[in-house]
Amino acid sequence: MKHLLSMADLSHDEIMEILEMAEDLKEKRMRGKVTDLLKNKSLGMIFEKSSTRTRVSFEVGMADLGGHALYLNYRDLQIGRGETIADTAQVLSRYLAAITARVNNHSTVTELAKYSSIPVINALSDKEHPCQILADFLTIKEYKSHLKGLKLTWVGDGNNVCNSMILGCALMGMEIAVACPPGYEPDEDIVAQAREMGGNVLVTSDPLEAANDADVLYTDVWVSMGDEDERDKRLSDLEAYQINSRLVETAKNDVIVMHCLPAHRGEEISAEVMDGPHSVVFDEAENRLHAQKALILKLMA
Structure with missing residues (x-):
């Protein structure tokens, strides 16, 4: 059994396997081919945080594969009334084929995994967001045909998605440059881990x-x-870190622009770029579905 709590839980070959499976599942879906590979399987989805893409993509993905997704709002579970994560994990393991959790603290997914006898997927924590990176790599591969040797530039807050991208780039042989103001850098331990893996960061x-x-x-x-509560300070500190036309012109002529969404046009990205010819953000959003279907299949297998 395998969990996905961090991008580092996957190898280069496993990521490529997931991407190839995702491409196949995407093509089958476009042709309307029915897949019931997860018939009579259920995925429990624990949500502490609100979501659009994560919830919809997992629910639709399970339906596409003939399975069932069960939305579990944190406040509606006994875990929200004092039951331990350990007890919850052991009980859910008796009902479900896998658990995905979108949580405030990374320690929640690590404890779920510790006590679960079924795969646990980190669908976002304060430390990482590996599911997003799989969709990103699928999108990059579609546009660039390969990953190794490419340069990815992250601009803005070095947050949980950035942490996972740093590890992912190290695994896939991609160079990553992170531009952020002082105090907004990615996790130092993540950067060190990526460099130990041979990453160019x-x-x-x-x-x-x-x-x-x-x-x-x-x-x-x-x-x-x-x-x-930090909105005004963050907008001020990050004002010079917008992806706009000037930044696009600094990159390669065929650069693609990505955003994991939701986007605030006029803040981290200009409307001109967000809706312009270099933007692939809606293909990227769609690919959450296909990449996660492949991930679910791999883990549930």
């Missing part, structure tokens, strides 16, 4: 330096869930 405060010769430009919201 640059962390700088200069977005133009980071964007130079980039194949991919990537950003995320400046004010994430839970950071609302």
